[in-house]
Amino acid sequence: MKFRINRFDRRRIVWRSPFHVAGYHGAASRSGNSDTDQDQPVLECRDLRKSFGELTAVDGVSFRIAAGETYGLLGPNGAGKTTSISMAVGLMQRDGGQVLVDGEPLDPGTTGLKAKIGLVPQDIAIYPDLTARENLRFFGRLYDMPRAKLRGRADEVLEIIGLGDRADDRADTFSGGMKRRLNIGIGLLHAPRLLVLDEPTVGVDPQSRNAILESIEQLGSEGLAVLYTTHYMEEAERLCDRIGIIDRGQIKAEGTRRELAQIVRENDRVRLSATGSLHAGAEAIGRIDGVQQVDVVDGGIDVLVEQAGKSLMALLSALDEASVSITGVEIDEPNLEAVFLHLTGRSLRD
Amino acid sequence: MKALAIAASNLRRFARERSNVFFVLILPMLLILVLGSVFGRGFEPRVGLVAPGTGDPTSALVEGLEAHEGFVVHRHDDGDTVVRAVERGELEAGLILPPGYDEAIRDGSAVEIDFIARTGQDSLSIRRTIDALLAEQMALPRIAAFVSREAEISYDQALARAAAVTTNATGVQVAATVAGESFIARRSWGQFDLGAQQQLMLFMFLTSLAGSAALVQTRRLGIARRMFATPTTVRTILLGEGLGRFGVALVQGVYIMLGTMLIFGVRWGDPLSAVMIVLAFGLVGSGAAMLMGALFSNDQQAAPVGVFLGLGTAALGGCMMPLYVMELFAPAVWTAAHVMPHAWALEAFEVLAIQDGGLGDVLPFLGILLGYAAAFYVLAIWRLRVVLTR
Numbered sequence: 139m140k141f142r143i144n145r146f147d148r149r150r151i152v153w154r155s156p157f158h159v160a161g162y163h164g165a166a167s168r169s170g171n172s173d174t175d176q177d178q179p180v181l182e183c184r185d186l187r188k189s190f191g192e193l194t195a196v197d198g199v200s201f202r203i204a205a206g207e208t209y210g211l212l213g214p215n216g217a218g219k220t221t222s223i224s225m226a227v228g229l230m231q232r233d234g235g236q237v238l239v240d241g242e243p244l245d246p247g248t249t250g251l252k253a254k255i256g257l258v259p260q261d262i263a264i265y266p267d268l269t270a271r272e273n274l275r276f277f278g279r280l281y282d283m284p285r286a287k288l289r290g291r292a293d294e295v296l297e298i299i300g301l302g303d304r305a306d307d308r309a310d311t312f313s314g315g316m317k318r319r320l321n322i323g324i325g326l327l328h329a330p331r332l333l334v335l336d337e338p339t340v341g342v343d344p345q346s347r348n349a350i351l352e353s354i355e356q357l358g359s360e361g362l363a364v365l366y367t368t369h370y371m372e373e374a375e376r377l378c379d380r381i382g383i384i385d386r387g388q389i390k391a392e393g394t395r396r397e398l399a400q401i402v403r404e405n406d407r408v409r410l411s412a413t414g415s416l417h418a419g420a421e422a423i424g425r426i427d428g429v430q431q432v433d434v435v436d437g438g439i440d441v442l443v444e445q446a447g448k449s450l451m452a453l454l455s456a457l458d459e460a461s462v463s464i465t466g467v468e469i470d471e472p473n474l475e476a477v478f479l480h481l482t483g484r485s486l487r488d
Numbered sequence: 489m490k491a492l493a494i495a496a497s498n499l500r501r502f503a504r505e506r507s508n509v510f511f512v513l514i515l516p517m518l519l520i521l522v523l524g525s526v527f528g529r530g531f532e533p534r535v536g537l538v539a540p541g542t543g544d545p546t547s548a549l550v551e552g553l554e555a556h557e558g559f560v561v562h563r564h565d566d567g568d569t570v571v572r573a574v575e576r577g578e579l580e581a582g583l584i585l586p587p588g589y590d591e592a593i594r595d596g597s598a599v600e601i602d603f604i605a606r607t608g609q610d611s612l613s614i615r616r617t618i619d620a621l622l623a624e625q626m627a628l629p630r631i632a633a634f635v636s637r638e639a640e641i642s643y644d645q646a647l648a649r650a651a652a653v654t655t656n657a658t659g660v661q662v663a664a665t666v667a668g669e670s671f672i673a674r675r676s677w678g679q680f681d682l683g684a685q686q687q688l689m690l691f692m693f694l695t696s697l698a699g700s701a702a703l704v705q706t707r708r709l710g711i712a713r714r715m716f717a718t719p720t721t722v723r724t725i726l727l728g729e730g731l732g733r734f735g736v737a738l739v740q741g742v743y744i745m746l747g748t749m750l751i752f753g754v755r756w757g758d759p760l761s762a763v764m765i766v767l768a769f770g771l772v773g774s775g776a777a778m779l780m781g782a783l784f785s786n787d788q789q790a791a792p793v794g795v796f797l798g799l800g801t802a803a804l805g806g807c808m809m810p811l812y813v814m815e816l817f818a819p820a821v822w823t824a825a826h827v828m829p830h831a832w833a834l835e836a837f838e839v840l841a842i843q844d845g846g847l848g849d850v851l852p853f854l855g856i857l858l859g860y861a862a863a864f865y866v867l868a869i870w871r872l873r874v875v876l877t878r
Contacts, residue, residue, distance in 0.1 A: 229713055229877065230877055246716075257714060259710050263709055263713070265711065277718065279493035
């Protein structure tokens with residue numbers, strides 16, 4: 139039996155690189171949020187505004203991210219993602235709005251709060267003529283990490299990012315993917331409460347990209363708040379608990395992938411390749427809750443259902459009871475590309 | 489501490505670029521050696537002399553020329569050699585006496601002497617000196633020739649009488665009073681002294697400005713913004729980067745001072761004061777480098793512009809033409825030279841090395857240099873903040 143889901147499918151990942159997070163102990167997981175209000179977001183951006191001359195780059199962007207949550211800003215190039223996160227991490231002067239980190243206001247002049255944030259910029263911001271270890275130690279010093287702790291933590295991060303065996307090699311001898319991983323490692327080094335990643339997989343080979351995405355999934359599950367910008371729909375769908383769709387400096391819609399899919403009122407489509415009494419099987423499927431439409435087609439049954447994941451077992455059981463043999467399952471879920479097109483009238487790749 | 493971390497990283501990266509060792513440590517010493525050898529010796533012009541005669545007039549002229557402090561006399565056997573040497577710049581001037589010089593002087597007859605010179609101030613000065621020497625030397629023979637002819641006695645008798653008369657003559661005494669400060673008399677640099685001071689200033693500033701590319705690269709790679717995303721202020725970032733440049737300039741400065749002192753015997757004056765000048769000038773150079781690094785956004789442009797500015801400011805600031813020469817021949821240029829920090833540092837070194845001054849004497853110069861450094865750093869911090877947060 140073949141089984142396929144037509145969106146980015148985390149279950150089909152078989153390669154596992156050394157770039158997995160073996161016990162990330164971020165500030166959030168260490169403290170157990172004992173010093174912060176459980177309901178208080180780690181990052182809250184309110185009505186951020188920024189213009190460059192006549193160009194309005196960011197126009198009233200607001201979002202909030204809780205501990206353990208991965209929030210994605212999805213939009214095409216030039217949508218205002220990088221400008222938004224530059225203001226969110228206190229790098230850029232705002233024309234308006236407010237940024238709160240753990241409830242405290244953050245501005246470019248603020249220094250202390252920045253220790254709670256780990257930034258992974260879109261550009262690979264590492265010294266090419268320093269080794270991986272030297273790069274990590276250099277930034278660790280800037281985060282006021284004590285030397286003894288920094289040594290151990292740098293080694294730990296080098297293992298996390300899979301560069302333990304290349305720790306003392308200069309960064310300019312690394313592949314693009316390795317540099318990207320070091321770029322991320324620097325953001326993780328001081329165990330921040332909030333990790334901000336600005337398109338971290340741009341220009342990365344598929345293998346390294348997958349490894350990076352795996353690690354970010356792991357970080358989110360271990361209590362770190364993650365702000366992730368991308369123009370890759372698949373990454374946003376795979377990683378993010380909630381997604382803000384941004385275009386022309388404005389968040390057009392926000393919610394979980396499912397909530398966003400509701401905007402275009404599309405259902406999941408399940409194609410069941412089968413033999414036997416297909417009409418009887420279709421009749422049985424039609425009685426299942428959530429099924430919107432059933433069609434017998436050549437060599438199988440097409441089903442429109444609200445949530446394929448929830449209904450799949452019921453569908454298979456119904457067909458089994460109707461003595462229908464299933465040879466393959468294919469699921470088409472409504473993707474964010476369709477949502478983006480619906481909201482903006484143009485493609486993410488435009 | 490963060491500034492030190494940034495500076496340490498800066499220095500580590502600098503040390504890994506092997507060509508830097510050549511430009512920072514080897515090239516300055518080579519240039520000091522070359523310039524000292526060519527232009528050193530107190531900038532004394534060289535005069536070639538062909539004097540085939542062996543009589544008293546020739547001997548007296550040669551002694552007079554060799555005793556003169558304004559130039560150095562090199563004896564040659566033939567005129568062609570002297571002419572070629574002047575053409576090649578190996579000599580500033582040449583003087584060729586004819587074979588019958590002694591006899592002509594004795595006879596009081598006309599004699600033609602060839603004077604060959606390159607264009608420039610040196611040749612005029614040499615010509616005036618030789619004219620004066622010849623006039624002085626020709627006085628007695630002329631008198632003797634005149635007396636011999638008029639009194640109908642032998643030339644030798646006439647010469648003896650003329651010499652006796654001249655010895656007894658009281659002559660005219662000129663009482664000289666020097667008004668103001670002398671330009672030349674107070675300066676007595678050794679062969680490598682002035683060149684070493686000039687090259688010290690030139691290279692410290694040049695190395696710093698060329699190093700501004702490092703800050704531009706840090707910005708271009710996004711590392712400066714990343715640093716600013718840590719709990720680190722723009723001021724700390726810039727001071728750290730500047731400290732790295734300052735460290736390089738300081739090492740280079742002290743190295744040149746010690747090296748030239750030991751190898752070429754250069755006098756730097758009071759060691760503490762000299763180091764203070766190097767420290768202050770290093771701050772000026774690193775401040776200027778930080779300002780350039782904050783202004784430029786492309787390190788490919790910053791490096792050559794840095795070299796151009798480094799050489800240009802050094803030239804105007806007295807590192808290629810001595811300030812006293814500017815003061816003598818182009819007062820406006822001398823005034824303009826003092827827009828450059830190099831001029832103040834060079835004058836401070838002159839106070840130490842030539843006038844045997846101490847720290848108190850160079851304090852005004854140090855104040856001016858620190859003023860330059862502060863201005864550069866303040867402007868650089870302002871500019872970098874604008875660049876990083878816009």
